[in-house]
Amino acid sequence: MTMAETYQTPDGRTIGGQVMEMKNITLRFGGVKAITDISFDIREGEIRAIIGPNGAGKSSMLNVMNGFYHPQEGEVWFHGKKRGPMKPHQIAKQGIARTFQNIALFSGMSTLDNIMTGRLTHMNTGILKQAMWWGPAEKEETENREVVEKVIDFLEIQTIRKTPVGRLPYGLQKRVELGRALAAEPKLLLLDEPMAGMNVEEKEDMSRFILDVNDEFGTTIALIEHDMGVVMDIADRVVVMDYGKKIGDGSPDEVRNNQDVIDAYLGVAHD
Numbered sequence: 001m002t003m004a005e006t007y008q009t010p011d012g013r014t015i016g017g018q019v020m021e022m023k024n025i026t027l028r029f030g031g032v033k034a035i036t037d038i039s040f041d042i043r044e045g046e047i048r049a050i051i052g053p054n055g056a057g058k059s060s061m062l063n064v065m066n067g068f069y070h071p072q073e074g075e076v077w078f079h080g081k082k083r084g085p086m087k088p089h090q091i092a093k094q095g096i097a098r099t100f101q102n103i104a105l106f107s108g109m110s111t112l113d114n115i116m117t118g119r120l121t122h123m124n125t126g127i128l129k130q131a132m133w134w135g136p137a138e139k140e141e142t143e144n145r146e147v148v149e150k151v152i153d154f155l156e157i158q159t160i161r162k163t164p165v166g167r168l169p170y171g172l173q174k175r176v177e178l179g180r181a182l183a184a185e186p187k188l189l190l191l192d193e194p195m196a197g198m199n200v201e202e203k204e205d206m207s208r209f210i211l212d213v214n215d216e217f218g219t220t221i222a223l224i225e226h227d228m229g230v231v232m233d234i235a236d237r238v239v240v241m242d243y244g245k246k247i248g249d250g251s252p253d254e255v256r257n258n259q260d261v262i263d264a265y266l267g268v269a270h271d
């Protein structure tokens, strides 16, 4: 596929040009090669999954996409520009938000306040003006509240808005974490094992919210997931990693029928 080419999904959505392109990424930790020469792209409006067994290099890849790790070899292109090393706030300003595999919320703070922290990158007014509730600060606060309220409605978590998140069941905490990422109004949302540790019902809820985010806000979503089953239903295209290498890339059906992928998941011995 070329950079500007679009494609149609089986459910009738049009997927646009490249948002992010990973070109020949290699990442080492000392002597350990976590990622070996991997290339793939993420396209406007799609749900892109990266799957693979334990230790395949998925988290490392997400951290490269997020700008947290800098690969020794290869390039990351974002909206047609080569990306250099970046600070976390610069990543956020570019419209990239993420969730974490192990929930990273403020457990003593309410759902509302946690989601509000997702607005931090949008806040321009100084602390003093904020404190004194002056003109621009008041306008900004109102705008931020509106976005946060929209997210709370969307994720159907009105009833727990004041509850400290540490008291919530696991599935709801994950939903609040998704809410905090959405409050940043990202163009590209990175989800780190969004279904890990969930029961079947919680996985179904999370799948539905991921599909709805993509549908209603047009957000491009990339997620990494250990469990192959859950992503096959929601992803448009899937990259499969094993031992730091890309062993498959295509539609869920293509990937499911790829012998290398089947072998990797069945644990067939490597040469």
Ligand SMILES: Nc1ncnc2c1ncn2[C@@H]1O[C@H](COP(=O)(O)OP(=O)(O)OP(=O)(O)O)[C@@H](O)[C@H]1O
Residues within 6 Å of the ligand: 029, 032, 033, 034, 052, 053, 054, 055, 056, 057, 058, 059, 060, 061, 226
């Ligand atoms: N910070 C690090 N320092 C050294 N080695 C690391 C580091 N992070 C990852 N690795 C190694 O890189 C390889 C890939 O790990 P990574 O966590 O990216 O895989 P993963 O597919 O996300 O695994 P899991 O599904 O278990 O989370 C592993 O061999 C791991 O031990």
